[in-house]
Amino acid sequence: MPNYAEPLVPFSAEEYNAFIHGSQLLGIDTTNLHADRLRPGAAPTTSYELESNFSVVDKSLFLRFECTATLKGDDGEPVAHVRVAMVLAFSFVGPEPSVAVVQRFTENVGLMMITPNLREAIHSTALRLGYTGVTLPIMKANLDVAIEPVEANN
Numbered sequence: 001m002p003n004y005a006e007p008l009v010p011f012s013a014e015e016y017n018a019f020i021h022g023s024q025l026l027g028i029d030t031t032n033l034h035a036d037r038l039r040p041g042a043a044p045t046t047s048y049e050l051e052s053n054f055s056v057v058d059k060s061l062f063l064r065f066e067c068t069a070t071l072k073g074d075d076g077e078p079v080a081h082v083r084v085a086m087v088l089a090f091s092f093v094g095p096e097p098s099v100a101v102v103q104r105f106t107e108n109v110g111l112m113m114i115t116p117n118l119r120e121a122i123h124s125t126a127l128r129l130g131y132t133g134v135t136l137p138i139m140k141a142n143l144d145v146a147i148e149p150v151e152a153n154n
Contacts, residue, residue: 011100019101020109022093023061028117032066032085035125043071043079043131050139052110054102061102063088063110067118067139071131080129084121086114115139 049068054061066085073079088110097105119136126134 011098011104015098016101016104018094019092019097019105023090023105024092025113026060026089026091028114029087029089030084030117030121031064031087032083033121033125034084035080035082035129037080037129039073039079041073041079043073043134045072045076046070046134047072048136048139052106054106056096056102059091059093061090061092061097061105063090063102063106063114065110065114065118067122067136069122069126069134069136071126071134080126080131082122082125082129082134084118084125086117086121088114111139 047070049070051066052064054063056062064085064087066083069082070078071080071082115136115138118139122136123134126132
């Protein structure tokens with residue numbers, strides 16, 4: 001799977017909009033759900049890590065998101081981990097999107113679509129371990145994508 005370490009290239013608003021208008025959500029799948037209670041004790045704080053990558057196969061785009069919640073005790077050390085991975089599957093028409101278009105699509109569309117699912121999975125899994133109040137905050141993909149200016153048609 002390609003990832004966001006690839007060099008960013010500019011793209012036009014027309015290219016992005018054509019991809020948006022030609023794409024359709026096919027499904028949301030949970031591909032991994034894992035939790036470990038490492039030791040007894042309360043978990044007053046939780047930190048979160050989000051990773052994403054993608055693949056394009058034929059006329060389908062797969063966006064994979066993996067979120068890890070680390071629940072920490074009063075001493076700041078982990079007491080539990082909850083990890084969930086989910087994939088958004090899209091079909092699209094037209095040419096294969098550039099890496100930059102997929103990055104922007106991931107940040108603007110994919111992340112907003114997957115966040116409620118990640119939040120529920122992390123919350124309910126932590127609850128099964130006995131931890132209440134574990135709620136995924138608003139997440140940002142931190143993708144920097146250059147968009148080349150588009151000249152107005154006069």
